[in-house]
Amino acid sequence: MGTDTPESIDAAALAFCATIAPGMPEYVDVVPGEGAQIAYCFSNAAEAVRRHGGSVAYGWIIWRWPGRYFEAEHHAVCRRSDGTLHDVTPMLYGQTRILFLSDPGAVFDPTRFRPNRLMAEAGNPVAAEYVALSIERADILNAYGEPGVDHTITPQDQARLDAINPRWMALYRELERG
Template identity: 35%
Template sequence: MVAPGQTPGYLQVQPTPTARVNECFLNVQEQVEAEGGQMLCGWQIWEWPNVLVEAEFHAVWFSLDGRLVDVTPKQEGEGRILFVGDPSLAYAGLAKDNVRLAIRDDLLIRHFIRVSEEIVKVMNRGERAGTYGYVSIPAHEIEPLMDARSLLGRSIAEGRREKSPCLCGSGGRYKYCHGRDFPW
């Protein structure tokens, strides 16, 4: 799917003392400058059980002795990640959207994936596309999408499906309530 012909494997997460969460490219660049080796780009694979699999553009350190190490700390403190290298990728300072695949066919999951894709598009629209780190986005552009993703995420986490009562409390099924709000 994301790296044809490549084999995924688990890597240890061994953050460097100065490494920052969500800054894998900068962290690996600093590690290469300090210890040698090189950056290997690929995909960090996450699973939301029974919901979706998500591949996140990611970089790890390829040490001089041939080890692959994730030097970037994780928000939830994970000690290892599933990673697949992708020789066709290189970091060029621009964001790359995650690849998401629904595990089951459900309107809530499809909408969650589409809203996630729209958030990335808004964050990388126009001159923001070349911005690294903090990106300022007008509230009217991003807040409705973030609210929608939050509603969808909570609904999915609670085990709701497209025919379940909508989380908004209207009593109607999601499919005919907030499910209609999405143009997809």
Template identity: 45%
Template sequence: MNTLPKSITPELLSFCRSISLERPVYIRSKRSSDAQMSACFDNVARKITRAGGTIAYGWAVWHIPGLYFEAEHHGVWRKRNGELIDVSPQLGDVSKILFLPDAAAVYDPTQFRSNVIASVSDTPIATEFVALAKARNAILDRYRTGEHISVMLSAADQSMLDTITRRLNELWNLAGN
């Protein structure tokens, strides 16, 4: 599933402004050979050790047409010449991501930042999808330490997560995605 926004629309800009006053930018995604999934801050730190540069904090922005926008706390590598590159693997091996710079979103491994999710419309399907996506994230966030889920989910939480996932998939199909 490719959730990269196809263009920077007024609705997308409005969502981004609710998070940061910076303008979102498309940046090249070029995975480092030692990069791990869901470990962007560690991936960037290793890249800086090898090649110099700095980290740029912000948010990877995703979009499911007809359903929602989502911003995921993210770090990317800023080369010495200022170019931003996403060195972390992304689902679907995308060639670029939409990055929303946010200097205030500094990574603190003791304080996980939950994804920011907003509906793209007030249709019943979009509203339910966003509510379920937030419920899913709330369950997963309870188990996070730093960038990773630290333990196996309880049986009750896993059951709830399975139910949520099934319904999200149904709504996804109803929305025509």
């Protein structure tokens, strides 16, 4: 199953969002724009605004794997002149609505990568360990995605990943089993 749009904005979702940015998350309809591509939300939203007006709204898509963990992914949607939001970026798994947390401080900057944020749901020690290892892996790998950085993983970092990956994958399989 994995992460998807949360079915409701409950206390756990609000608590996670509060760790990301102030404000209330809201559901936003996804209607892919002309020529829009999966995973290119920043350029998709900018192009839609250029064509149809409005403005780009920056923030985070909130994903949830119920009972396991939350994940926030840096994202952009369009704000119409009446203030309503709509997402013009097609979703990888065909979602027709997302949970979006506006964050005016999260303006897209191609020189600054904003990693996904994760938080295990309370009471799930397997998810807590999985999230901790996911963050550790991302910290290693994201260092190689920054502009101007040599993308060859050092032997030291590869050794760190090799030590993390078996446990990380085993935890994921355990989460899948429920």
